[in-house]
Amino acid sequence: MKDLDINNDTLKHLFQKFRSSSSSRYLFQPSISKWNNDLNESDYENHISESSDTFDLYIHIPFCSNFCTFCGCNIKTSTQEKDHKNLLEALFYEISIHKKLLKNKKLLNLYLGGGTPSLLSTDMMKSLLNEVYSSYNLSANFEGHIETTPYNLNESYITILKEMNIINIKIGIQDLNQSVLNRINRTKQSESLNKFLELKKKYNLKIQIELVAGLPNQTENSFIKSLDEIVSWDVETITIYPLAIKDNLSKLHSDLGFIPLNSDEKVNLMFKSAQSLLKKNFKPLGFDCYRSSNSIGKYKARSTFGFSTSKSDLLIGIGPSAISIGKKFIKRNENIYEKYLYLCRQNNLFNQSFKHKMTEKNILINNKIDSAIQRNEIDIETSSKFDSNLVENGQITNYGRLFLSSILDKLPR
Secondary structure (H helix, E strand, C coil): CCCCCCCCHHHHHHHHHCCCCCCCCCCCCHHHHCCCCCCCCCHHHHHHHHHEEEEEEEEECCCEECCCCCCCCCCCEECHHHHHHHEEEEEEEEHHHHHCCCCEEEEEEEEEECCCCHHHHHHHHHHHHHHHHCCEEEEEEEEEEEEEEEEHCCHHHHHHHHHEEEEEEEEEEEEECCHHHHHCCCCCCCHHHHHHHHHHHHHCEEEEEEEEEEECCCCHHHHHHHHHHHHHHCCCCEEEEECCHHHHHHHHHHHCCCCCCHHHHHHHHHHHHHHHHHHHCCCCCCCCCEEEEEHHHCCCCEEEEEEEEEEEEEEEEEEECEEEEEEEEEEEECCCCHHHHHHHHHHCCCCCCCCEEHHHHHHHHHHHHHHHHHHHHHHHHHHHCCCCCCEEEEEHHHHHHHHHHHHCCCCCC
């Protein structure tokens, strides 16, 4: 397989060619606009029953303490205990209705995403995790994951997470430059970093870091400086997402004078970041994620949450907008928080969810995606669309791994 030469023109050319337009970081096919909404509840239960003997569970906790101006995630800005209790009531309902369906399967991965799951009080988080663990059987290879921010973690919270077997922590840093942070409404981050790093060292936390390239006020020098500092923290993975602006944020950005980098500037930032990480012996996993040398052999599996050590072929998503995926179906819960709560109380969540029964073609494409991610294998038809720098003899090269999402986008639909 071709070795990466980070100093030649090929790498820069490939970034300019494949990163000048956006590609998907989500794996499910078909895209949501093509879902047929013909999955009934009986089909859903049967498909779960027919799947493998493990499952992954994603719990969406949409709360954030403030709105980050770049963010297009499904969130609700609230620190109110009443809102948090209402959500827990709905989550417990969803956990209970899946209990019988999953009684013969073992939970492999638990993902807590959002939003900021750690906005829940320690008592509420413990209550939620106890409900999960008392409802489902845990695999011997179980792993717990949570995404959060550095200013929402304290010593008591970390103690609870470790006691409850949540050992993989994903931190959305975005940038370390204060000028950039001010523009995206994350003014509290810098003052909490030192305490966070002390806790990371004390508790030997496994940390995955997420950054965003293309934010206002970013420069090549400032971003690489942030990247170098983060590398010194001894983290497991670093993901650098290119800024993607959703249509519903365009007017807000205009009103705020939020001016992101242009396409050429963003691509150059992605290229320089890749060069910097590759020089430091980070390896590309794909989807703009790089693993450190101390995590060799880990993070081979890609899910909607990111990379993990392993994954099941069945993902159950609970919470507002959460997605469930099996080999033969895909389903998304109601997006709007208040409507989601109402549907749970009315025992009508499934009927009002958006869903799709996989066709044979969908299943074939998803199998090809898994093969490319897990084994670097790509079919001959798709291979012919790329030069040998990216795909060679049906194998995705080290160069190709950098542009894995672009390669997968070329799979015949």
